[in-house]
Amino acid sequence: MSSPEGPVGSLASISIDCPDPDSLAPFYRDLLGLEEVFATPDRGLIALSGAGPMVTLMRVNTYVAPSWPDGPQHKQMHLDVAVDDLDTAVVAAVALGATEAGFQPAGQAWRVLLDPVGHPFCLSTVRPD
CATH class of the missing domain: 3.10.180.10 (2,3-Dihydroxybiphenyl 1,2-Dioxygenase, domain 1)
Known part of the structure; x- marks a missing residue:
């Protein structure tokens, strides 16, 4: 149920934890037809866009x-x-x-x-x- 004023916001991104965003980004880029639109300088976060909300890959050193x-x-x-x-x-x-x-x-x-x-x-x- 939304508030009388409308939603607070809209879904911008779905974030996926992973051990190495640079290794996983090409998979989701090609699977979903996306392109890289943002990355942090250390490439610990890579955002892909082109099909609705962005898919963001985030480095987690303790990923299981x-x-x-x-x-x-x-x-x-x-x-x-x-x-x-x-x-x-x-x-x-x-x-x-x-x-x-x-x-x-x-x-x-x-x-x-x-x-x-x-x-x-x-x-x-x-x-x-």
Whole structure:
């Protein structure tokens, strides 16, 4: 429910923790068709833009990859990427460095993949009406 004055703001970025933003940025750039729009001088933060909110990759020196589907390190969030054809999209994502997860709860509607540092993300043909 929004306030009578409207929202406080709008979603600007989704931040993803990782051990090395320079290594992960090309994966999300190519997966989502984004471009780099900002980076801190030490490249500890890289922002990619071009598809709605920015995707920001942030260095975390103590990063631990999530385990899918069960712990010990549970996922905190994941991205759902809309695609037209699951099989074609999986092949393309794997070519960029993703791996297909062993557990697929609804493989005909969406596929769970892991990015190069272990974050789960879904490729999905399910869209809102």
